Structures are given as C-alpha cells and as structure tokens.
Amino acid sequence: MQIFNLGMIGGGTVGSGVVHALQVNGDLLASRIGVKVQVRRVAVKALDEPRPYEIPAPLLSTDWKSVVNDPEVHLVTELVGGTGLAKEIILTALKLGKPVVTANKALLSAHGEELFAAAQQHHATLYYEASVCGGIPIIKALREGLVGNQIHRIYGILNGTCNYILTRMKREGGEFEAVLQDAQKLGYAETPPDLDIDGIDAEHKAGILGSLAHGFWINPSEIHVEGIRTITPLDIRFAEQLGYAIKLLGIIKRSATATTAGAPRIEVSVGPTLIPKSHPLASVEDVFNAVFVNGDIVGDTLFYGRGAGKDATASAVLSDLADAALDLKMGTKHRLPPFAPHALKGAVIPHPEVCSGHYVRLSVADRPGTLAGIATIFGELNIGISSVIQPEGHEGSSVPLIFMLHDSPHGAVQRALDRIAKLASVKAPPVRMRVESLE
Amino acid sequence: MQIFNLGMIGGGTVGSGVVHALQVNGDLLASRIGVKVQVRRVAVKALDEPRPYEIPAPLLSTDWKSVVNDPEVHLVTELVGGTGLAKEIILTALKLGKPVVTANKALLSAHGEELFAAAQQHHATLYYEASVCGGIPIIKALREGLVGNQIHRIYGILNGTCNYILTRMKREGGEFEAVLQDAQKLGYAETPPDLDIDGIDAEHKAGILGSLAHGFWINPSEIHVEGIRTITPLDIRFAEQLGYAIKLLGIIKRSATATTAGAPRIEVSVGPTLIPKSHPLASVEDVFNAVFVNGDIVGDTLFYGRGAGKDATASAVLSDLADAALDLKMGTKHRLPPFAPHALKGAVIPHPEVCSGHYVRLSVADRPGTLAGIATIFGELNIGISSVIQPEGHEGSSVPLIFMLHDSPHGAVQRALDRIAKLASVKAPPVRMRVESLE
Numbered sequence: 032m033q034i035f036n037l038g039m040i041g042g043g044t045v046g047s048g049v050v051h052a053l054q055v056n057g058d059l060l061a062s063r064i065g066v067k068v069q070v071r072r073v074a075v076k077a078l079d080e081p082r083p084y085e086i087p088a089p090l091l092s093t094d095w096k097s098v099v100n101d102p103e104v105h106l107v108t109e110l111v112g113g114t115g116l117a118k119e120i121i122l123t124a125l126k127l128g129k130p131v132v133t134a135n136k137a138l139l140s141a142h143g144e145e146l147f148a149a150a151q152q153h154h155a156t157l158y159y160e161a162s163v164c165g166g167i168p169i170i171k172a173l174r175e176g177l178v179g180n181q182i183h184r185i186y187g188i189l190n191g192t193c194n195y196i197l198t199r200m201k202r203e204g205g206e207f208e209a210v211l212q213d214a215q216k217l218g219y220a221e222t223p224p225d226l227d228i229d230g231i232d233a234e235h236k237a238g239i240l241g242s243l244a245h246g247f248w249i250n251p252s253e254i255h256v257e258g259i260r261t262i263t264p265l266d267i268r269f270a271e272q273l274g275y276a277i278k279l280l281g282i283i284k285r286s287a288t289a290t291t292a293g294a295p296r297i298e299v300s301v302g303p304t305l306i307p308k309s310h311p312l313a314s315v316e317d318v319f320n321a322v323f324v325n326g327d328i329v330g331d332t333l334f335y336g337r338g339a340g341k342d343a344t345a346s347a348v349l350s351d352l353a354d355a356a357l358d359l360k361m362g363t364k365h366r367l368p369p370f371a372p373h374a375l376k377g378a379v380i381p382h383p384e385v386c387s388g389h390y391v392r393l394s395v396a397d398r399p400g401t402l403a404g405i406a407t408i409f410g411e412l413n414i415g416i417s418s419v420i421q422p423e424g425h426e427g428s429s430v431p432l433i434f435m436l437h438d439s440p441h442g443a444v445q446r447a448l449d450r451i452a453k454l455a456s457v458k459a460p461p462v463r464m465r466v467e468s469l470e
Numbered sequence: 471m472q473i474f475n476l477g478m479i480g481g482g483t484v485g486s487g488v489v490h491a492l493q494v495n496g497d498l499l500a501s502r503i504g505v506k507v508q509v510r511r512v513a514v515k516a517l518d519e520p521r522p523y524e525i526p527a528p529l530l531s532t533d534w535k536s537v538v539n540d541p542e543v544h545l546v547t548e549l550v551g552g553t554g555l556a557k558e559i560i561l562t563a564l565k566l567g568k569p570v571v572t573a574n575k576a577l578l579s580a581h582g583e584e585l586f587a588a589a590q591q592h593h594a595t596l597y598y599e600a601s602v603c604g605g606i607p608i609i610k611a612l613r614e615g616l617v618g619n620q621i622h623r624i625y626g627i628l629n630g631t632c633n634y635i636l637t638r639m640k641r642e643g644g645e646f647e648a649v650l651q652d653a654q655k656l657g658y659a660e661t662p663p664d665l666d667i668d669g670i671d672a673e674h675k676a677g678i679l680g681s682l683a684h685g686f687w688i689n690p691s692e693i694h695v696e697g698i699r700t701i702t703p704l705d706i707r708f709a710e711q712l713g714y715a716i717k718l719l720g721i722i723k724r725s726a727t728a729t730t731a732g733a734p735r736i737e738v739s740v741g742p743t744l745i746p747k748s749h750p751l752a753s754v755e756d757v758f759n760a761v762f763v764n765g766d767i768v769g770d771t772l773f774y775g776r777g778a779g780k781d782a783t784a785s786a787v788l789s790d791l792a793d794a795a796l797d798l799k800m801g802t803k804h805r806l807p808p809f810a811p812h813a814l815k816g817a818v819i820p821h822p823e824v825c826s827g828h829y830v831r832l833s834v835a836d837r838p839g840t841l842a843g844i845a846t847i848f849g850e851l852n853i854g855i856s857s858v859i860q861p862e863g864h865e866g867s868s869v870p871l872i873f874m875l876h877d878s879p880h881g882a883v884q885r886a887l888d889r890i891a892k893l894a895s896v897k898a899p900p901v902r903m904r905v906e907s908l909e
Contacts, residue, residue, distance in 0.1 A: 052618055052767045055620075055766070055767070056618050056619065056620060056766070056767065059618075059620060059812065060617060060618050062685075062810065062812035063613075063617055063685070063807075063810045063812055064617065064806060064807075064810070065807060065810075160615075166768045166769060166771055167771060168610075168611050168614070168615025168616065171607075171610060171611070171614060171615050172607050172610070172611065172615070174502075175607070175610060175614075175789060175792065175793070176599075176607025176610050176611070176786075176789050177607065177785065177789070178499060178502055178503065178788065178789055178792045179491055179495050179498075179499050179784070179785055179787075179788025179789060179791075179792065180495065180785055180788075181494075181495060181498060246501075246502070309753065309755075310753070311750055311753045311754060311760075311774060313753075314748065314749070314750045314752075314753045315750060316748075319770075321750075321772075326785065327494070327495070328491045328494070328495065328781050328782075328784055328785040328788070329605045329775060329776070329781065329782050329785035330605060330775070330776050330781065330782060331758075331774075331775065331776070332605055332606060332773075332774060332775035333760075333772070333773075333774035333775070334771075334772075334773055334774070335750060335770075335771060335772035335773070335774070336768060336769070336770065336771035336772070337768070337769050337770070342767050342768065342769065343767075343768050343769060345618070345767055346616065346618050346619055346765065346767040346768035347615075348618075349617065349618025349619075349767070350614060350615050350616070350617055350618060352618075353614065353617045353618065354614070357805055357806060361800065361802045361805050363800040363802055363805070366796055366800050366802070366805075367503060367796060368502070368503075368504065371501065371502040371503070371504075373498065373501035373502055
C-alpha cells in the first residue's frame with residue numbers, strides 16, 4: 032500500500048492527539064481509504080514539554096524548517112496556533128507544493144484570503160476542517176454535503192467554554208463570575224478567559240463559516256461581537272419563563288436583498304441570543320457545540336459534537352489527512368477548491384441595520400407613568416412591542432420590567448435604549464439580548 | 471467550463487425535485503465546484519404523470535435504455551425505487567463505466583454487495599448519499615468526516631413518518647391508529663403504511679449505515695426489527711414520567727468482544743426505545759430524522775435534518791452529483807471506495823444475545839403476592855430490576871405495574887416475559903421496550 036509521510040509542526044494538545052489517533056486507528060484509516068499516512072517527524076517547541084499523549088522520542092525535533100523541507104515529508108500539519116509562526120510554516124509548506132492541514136481558526140480568520148491564494152498559486156491545498164468545531168465535520172458538510180444549496184441561515188453554538196458556563200448558570204442559578212472561576216479550576220476555561228467569553232473565538236469560527244458559505248472573505252472587523260460577561264441568572268430565569276434558552280450564537284444570515292451590484296448581503300455576528308427551549312439547539316449543553324444550517328433546498332439541518340479538545344480536533348485532522356492523502360495519491364490537487372470565491376463582491380451588513388427580535392430587561396421605579404414613558408420612546412422609533420411582563424414577586428425601589436420586541440433594527444433599538452436609560456424612572460442600564468425564533 | 475450531461479431515470483417526486491434544484495442552483499453549484507452538471511434527458515414511466523415540479527417536455531423520454539446508453543450521457547441517476555428495474559438500470563449504467571447516483575435504500579439493503587462489486591469491476595462509482603436520511607449528509611460524514619474513527623455506537627431516528635406519529639401521540643395523547651389515519655390524510659404517511667410503521671424502511675437504512683461503518687455487508691435478515699404499532703399513549707406518558715421519550719431507533723453497536731477469528735461483532739436492530747428526555751435526540755420531533763454517532767476518537771456527534779421529501783433528497787443527490795462530476799473531471803473513479811470492506815468477516819450479533827435496559831409494563835391484579843411472583847421469575851433468569859413503579863390513580867380489576875430492568879440479554883427478558891404472561895395475576899400481554907441511556 033502506498034505510504035505518505037506526515038511532517039507535523041506542533042506536538043501539544045492537538046498535535047499529540049493526532050499522533051495518538053494515528054497510532055490507534057492508522058491501520059483502520061488505511062484500510063478504508065487505500066493509502067497510509069505515517070508520522071515521519073514532529074517539530075515541537077521543547078522536547079520535554081508535557082503532553083496529554085506521549086510522542087515517541089525519535090519522532091521529535093525542535094527544527095520545524097527541517098521537517099517541512101524534508102523531501103520525504105509529503106504532507107504537513109500546522110498545529111502550533113497563533114498568527115505569526117503558524118503563517119510562516121503554512122506558507123513555507125505551500126510554496127513547496129505540500130498540502131497543509133491546519134486547525135488554526137485565528138489565522139484563517141485573519142489571513143485566510145492570503146493563505147488560500149498562496150495555496151492556489153503553488154498548486155497545493157490547505158485543509159481546515161479542524162479549525163471550526165473540531166468534532167463536527169461542518170466544513171465538509173457545508174462545502175460538500177450541502178454544496179447544492181444556497182445557505183440562508185447558520186446559527187452556531189461555536190464556543191464550548193461559553194456553552195459550559197451558560198449551562199451551569201442555568202442549572203445552578205449561579206452568577207457568571209463564580210461559575211467562570213470554577214470552570215477555570217476544572218479546566219473548562221482558560222486563564223485569561225477573554226478569547227472565549229468575549230466571543231473572539233466564536234467570531235473567528237463565524238467568519239470562516241460565513242466566508243465558506245457565501246463565497247467571499249469576511250473581514251473580522253465587520254463582525255459584530257458580544258460576549259457573555261453581562262448575562263445574569265435573572266435573565267436566564269426570565270428567558271426560561273418566557274420559553275427560551277440563552278445561548279452564545281454565531282449568526283450568519285443571508286439578506287433577501289442584494290447590493291446594487293447584485294452581490295449578496297450577509298449578516299455575521301456573535302452574541303447572546305434567546306432561542307426557543309423546544310428547539311434542538313437549546314438542548315446542546317455543557318462543552319458541546321452545534322451548528323444549525325438552513326439551506327434553500329435541504330431546509331433545516333443541525334450538526335452536533337465536541338468543539339474542541341485533543342481528540343475531537345484530532346478526528347477532524349484525520350479526516351483532512353485522509354482527503355489530503357487521497358488527493359496526493361490521485362494527483363488531484365485542488366480537486367475541490369477548499370474555498371470557492373463564488374460571490375467575491377458580497378457585503379457584510381452593518382450591524383445597526385440588522386433586524387431581529389429583542390429581549391429587554393429594565394429596572395424601573397414601580398410607579399404610574401413609567402410604562403407609558405418607555406413605550407412612547409419605542410413607539411417614536413417605530414419599534415413594535417410584542418409583549419410586556421412585569422414579573423410577580425419583585426418589590427422595592429426598583430422592579431424588573433421585560434419587553435419582547437418585534438423584529439427591529441439593532442441601531443434603532445440601541446437608540447431607544449440610550450434614551451430609555453436616561454429616564455428618571457429607569458434605575459439601571461438596560462439589558463438587551465437578541466431573540467431568534469430559528470424559523 | 472467543463473459540462474457533464476446527466477441522464478436521469480425516474481422523474482417523480484425525487485427526480486423532479488432534482489431537476490428543480492438544478493434549475494435553481496445549478497449555476498451556483500458549478501461556480502463552487504468548477505464543473506457544470508446539466509440534465510440531458512429524463513426517463514419516466516409516463517410523459518403525463520403528475521409531478522411536484524414540472525420537467526420541461528423536451529427532456530422527457532419513456533425509454534430508459536436510450537437515456538442510459540446515450541453516449542452523450544456521462545452520469546446517471548436512478549430514482550425509480552424498487553429492487554427490480556432499478557437494479558437493471560444501475561447495472562446497465564455501471565457496465566458502461568458511467569457513475570450512478572441512487573436514492574434507493576431498499577435496493578442497496580438487498581443487493582448492495584453485488585452492486586458495489588459491479589461498480590468495482592467496471593471502474594465506475596455508485597453514489598448513495600440520498601439513500602439514508604436525505605437531508606442529512608450522513609454517508610459523507612461517516613465515510614469521510616469520521617473516517618479516522620472506529621464507530622462504537624449509532625442511534626438513528628431514521629423514519630420521518632414514525633417520528634411524526636410518535637410526536638403527535640405524545641403531544642395529543644392520541645391512540646396510534648387515530649394518529650396514523652390523520653397522518654395518512656395529511657400526506658405524512660403512505661397507504662398502506664406498513665413499510666414505515668413496521669420499521670422496514672428504518673431497517674434498510676440501519677443496514678446501510680451499519681455496513682458502511684463496520685465494513686462488511688449486513689444481511690437484512692439478521693436485523694431485528696420492531697415497529698411502532700403497539701405503542702400506546704399510556705406508555706408514552708409513563709415513559710415521560712420516568713424522564714424518557716419514546717423514539718423508533720435504528721441501533722448499530724459494536725461489541726467489545728470480537729469473533730474467535732478476531733472480526734467485529736455488531737448489533738443491528740430497529741425498535742421503539744426509551745431515551746433520556748434531556749438528550750438532543752429526544753428533541754428531534756415531527757418528520758425530522760437524526761443520527762447520533764459515537765466514535766472512539768471524536769466522541770458523541772449528532773446529525774439532524776429532514777429524512778425524506780423531494781427537496782431534502784434532491785440536496786443529497788446534488789451532493790453526490792458534485793462528487794461524481796469532480797471524479798469525472800479529475801479522472802478519479804474510485805477516489806474514495808464508496809463502500810470499503812475493511813472488516814469482511816464481521817458478524818451480526820443474534821438478537822437474543824443483545825443486552826440493553828428494558829421498560830416492562832404489566833397489567834396485574836392488585837393483590838398480595840403479585841409482585842413477588844413476577845420478581846421471582848426475573849431473579850431466576852438473572853435479570854436485575856432497577857426500579858418498580860405502581861403509578862397512583864389506577865384502580866379496578868387490573869392496575870399497571872412498571873419495571874425498569876438493568877442491562878439484560880433480550881432473549882432472557884423474552885423468556886421471563888413469556889413465563890410472566892402465564893401468571894394468573896397478569897391480565898394482559900406484557901409490554902416491553904428497550905431503554906438506552908445513550909452514554
């Protein structure tokens with residue numbers, strides 16, 4: 032059987048996971064695809080750094096260039112992360128015409144366009160299944176499984192740390208800070224946790240999914256991002272009473288209207304969102320990720336699995352290695368364009384123009400005229416109120432007042448809330464979250 | 471751009487759906503994959519039969535042989551269904567070296583081994599994404615996305631009609647027969663409904679998924695099948711009180727022990743199963759399908775979408791057409807073996823040996839000694855009882871008595887129930903359903 036040698040750059044959590052997965056299932060993989068992938072060398076930062084799985088010492092090297100340049104290395108994995116050295120590694124390998132498998136969402140989000148152009152130029156392929164929701168073969172599903180669909184809507188629970196924290200806050204009624212600290216102790220959140228809980232990691236993934244689905248590169252700076260720091264147990268409880276769960280969602284929606292040049296207009300955002308409790312996305316708990324995709328032909332689909340971790344990510348890397356090895360065997364570089372720029376002039380919709388339902392919680396003085404004053408402001412900005420709830424059991428100088436708003440532009444709602452915040456009867460900054468029926 | 475001509479056999483629900491999907495998204499598909507698929511001719515039974523989408527008259531023909539043999543036809547879809555003519559069509563096309571895309575689960579289940587052998591022999595490929603859960607790209611996910619995994623467990627809600635009926639029975643508390651009749655009126659169930667409600671359709675799909683995951687052909691006669699006719703609103707309610715939903719599941723489980731020759735032992739069955747209400751599978755409702763897959767590296771994954779219907783199935787056919795067109799363009803027939811027989815000597819575990827939890831509902835006389843008599847029989851057959859519930863609010867000559875049993879072989883449980891049914895205190899045939907924690 033034909034053998035292809037793998038040069039691995041990065042032997043940490045994911046890298047050692049890949050070595051382990053190939054040790055366990057390398058023969059099975061070979062029997063399935065008819066060609067064998069064999070680890071030839073693994074470049075690491077330090078030979079003695081601790082790893083979740085041991086890598087046989089003779090495979091290790093601290094010189095990534097010698098691994099990439101080794102003429103006996105046929106394909107390369109970049110599993111070092113970051114946007115500096117990782118980029119250099121990938122470009123070096125592509126220039127040698129070697130296929131590269133990466134799990135690096137931050138790099139693709141920032142420099143994807145340049146990297147795919149380099150791949151094209153040097154007749155090599157860049158595979159990136161592991162960059163978005165490791166355990167979910169979502170890149171393959173979007174690019175191949177749903178290739179016959181115009182993608183209307185993607186809703187993704189893209190960050191396991193946030194989903195874990197929100198799940199525990201819901202179960203235990205705990206405050207964000209306390210649950211975060213416990214999650215850090217248990218290893219479910221990093222220190223510092225900002226990349227996850229401020230939505231940056233989800234932003235990277237949403238950008239990649241949006242770019243792939245809609246065929247033009249989405250600039251990360253055009254993605255509206257809100258994290259989960261401000262979510263309170265109170266809002267989780269009120270949402271539940273209203274029939275909703277709160278999830279940090281990456282949202283990619285195609286507008287019904289196009290640009291004047293006829294190109295698609297796409298919303299890409301990340302933020303806490305109320306979704307119906309009965310929807311399958313709402314039952315995605317703990318560290319699991321899920322991506323809901325609506326296509327014009329297929330209708331609703333959902334893909335669920337672990338989003339991160341050494342093993343789930345290794346599974347995605349092995350899938351890419353299989354494709355890369357088959358492409359090498361068949362001599363079919365660029366069989367399927369890894370990223371097909373079929374709508375190069377697409378535009379991201381500025382967030383203030385994006386329309387959705389909204390949940391608004393105010394702390395107000397419990398006195399006559401309060402509701403009228405607030406409702407007047409919503410009315411003046413042409414924002415329809417679908418329901419108002421003043422929950423029972425709250426007394427004191429301020430009481431909660433909850434508005435569910437009809438689909439309205441985020442800009443208008445923000446302007447309304449800025450005005451409402453200044454009312455004398457409003458005692459705390461308004462809380463606002465998006466509401467999606469997912470229909 | 472290179473164009474490949476498609477000869478379609480079958481222009482009914484799915485066939486006209488494919489024509490429509492290519493009309494709507496054919497250019498988008500071409501821009502994504504760099505090659506165009508164009509419908510050249512569509513062979514149908516009768517030119518004037520009614521279709522959900524119109525097919526342009528000049529494309530129609532009633533002579534399938536002339537379509538398949540047309541030298542300008544590069545690839546063929548078989549969308550006529552059944553196991554007779556469909557087989558002849560596929561074999562004819564494969565013998566000409568033409569790739570074939572099929573949605574025919576009954577045919578693959580019965581004759582897959584022969585058809586894939588013919589494909590291999592004639593250097594053509596048989597694509598079958600649409601044969602299992604149309605809107606869910608599960609064949610691609612198993613064969614490519616999870617290619618690096620040993621597949622431990624698959625639980626599939628594989629039949630939309632059954633899931634629709636069970637969903638309505640749960641929501642409305644209705645009896646099976648009444649809900650079935652209404653489903654037939656609304657077009658969610660066929661007349662006669664047997665293929666769906668007796669589990670035959672799910673059996674075909676479970677066989678294909680099991681064969682693909684485990685690399686040996688599963689003989690349909692070795693699949694244990696139970697349908698949903700005997701499910702009552704009473705059992706749905708009791709299950710709910712115990713924290714479970716009832717779903718018709720296709721179950722494919724790899725045993726920890728192998729055959730004496732070292733080949734895998736696999737359970738393949740279809741039947742009503744109690745699953746935890748909180749599990750994502752339990753929130754799969756109405757006509758939706760879902761396939762839960764546990765792999766040794768990736769852990770738990772789930773794939774969800776519409777299982778049938780003209781559009782969801784067309785989406786799967788377009789995915790296969792894209793792969794087939796790329797393989798034609800690249801000259802890579804058999805790039806990825808459509809079915810890889812990597813474990814040819816695998817064995818299906820006889821159902822009596824299969825172990826699982828069980829839900830048992832008895833109607834018993836409410837008198838002393840009843841419970842002891844039943845418990846004695848379970849004990850003698852070495853079957854552990856994890857809980858017994860005699861629900862409140864039932865009086866009269868017989869009352870319900872519910873047992874949840876620890877993992878026990880199906881054969882032993884059946885023997886116990888045969889004995890229990892003969893007890894004087896037992897007033898009706900015992901009801902038994904499988905219980906799965908899905909862990």
